[in-house]
Amino acid sequence: MSSVRDRVRALLKTTGWLRTDIDTLADDADLYAAGLTSHATVTLMLSLEEAFDVEFPDSLLRRRTFSSVAALVEALSGIGVKKEAV
């Protein structure tokens, strides 16, 4: 059992989206400053949808949603993913 936060972090760690190691970043650290591009956010979104079996509505498809681990956890929680465990 791992938290949504940990699973989001694990996903960010295994892909080449960031230029900075996610382990060195706080939950509220700016992912764009760490190298996330707007192109990569679409792929990130699709990976999250696959991992959590959810769909991001259009209203969440904006830059802010993907700006930090905390923002991603919040967005996932908003579409029904429970924060604590799988």
Added chain:
Amino acid sequence: MSNWIAAARAVGVIAARHADEVDRQARFPAEAVRALREAKLLGILVPAGEGGPGAGIADVVSICHVLGQHCASTAMVYAMHQIQVSCVVRHGGASPWQRAFLKRLAAEQLLLASATSEAGVGGDVRSSVCAIEEKSGRFALAKQATVISYGADSDGILVTARRTLQSPASDQVIVVVPRKDATLDALQGWDTLGMRGTCSNGYHLKAAGEMAQVIPVPYADVSAQTMLPTSHLVWSALWLGIATDAMARARAFVRGETRKKPGATLAGAVRLAEAASQLQLMKANVVASLRQYEAALGSEDRLSALPFAIAMNNLKTASSQMVVQIVGQALLVCGLAGYRNDSPFSLGRHLRDAHSAALMVNNDRILANTAQLVLALRDDPELLA
């Protein structure tokens, strides 16, 4: 007709007078830009608080459409200038430096250029090699700018760069550099097929100044909310201007031929009708996209939403193709009279200028970006939403 449109038409007369020479010599359209300055059309977007008339994007789009009918290079200089001004107006915020700069822009009718392209990023303006080097409230910056259109004739340049020396390529800011604070060493000239008067030379740019000159929001937001939609709107409007003038020449040609042979319907007349339908489509797209932008202007959420980004991308790729098609149709209508460089129906410059449209931010790059966005898009909005 607004006063600005009347003023733009008067500038258009001057621009048209010099258009062929500007094109032949690949020189800056100095007479037309001087006229724009004298008519105070350069500063119209500056809000009343900073001493400007606070015109809107619709006014600028309409002016670009007028200018495009006379000299596409002049129209492009004006369009690119206003893209830069809108970025400062919308994102300069309460910064005293930015506000003072806008006041100067309105008072002195400054001409702004842009340095977004750079060697080493493969044409991706959303990546930078150069960086803001900050030291006790001041910055230094050096950029191998592959293109700075009319840089030598500008009064200020907006430059993109990485936010800090440590920032990744995609973490960019944009900084306002008055011309006197920049040195430009020429790298490459501008001897091109069309849009020759934009003098889009390459330069090695060096600049220094106060940190307050850096626009206080990430360039990603400036780009998505203002630079990209404004660019695609003003460019499309001036391309529509090129197509409109090509159609006017084709119409004049057919009218003349019909006068010579009354009663006969010329083959060219049918083709003219077909092109008129394309021109109407192109115009409808520009106007609808303009209305969409105006409706989204009040809301950061709507400006950064996917359907909006897709619509603005589509406007650019569609208009840039249609302008070439319409000028091509007009050329077929006029035949050799259009092919000649020394006839009143000449369409060579129109065609050459039109071909730049698909290349300035390459359509393939924009389509690749749209391909990502449509993948993420879920709901198709209602017809009138």
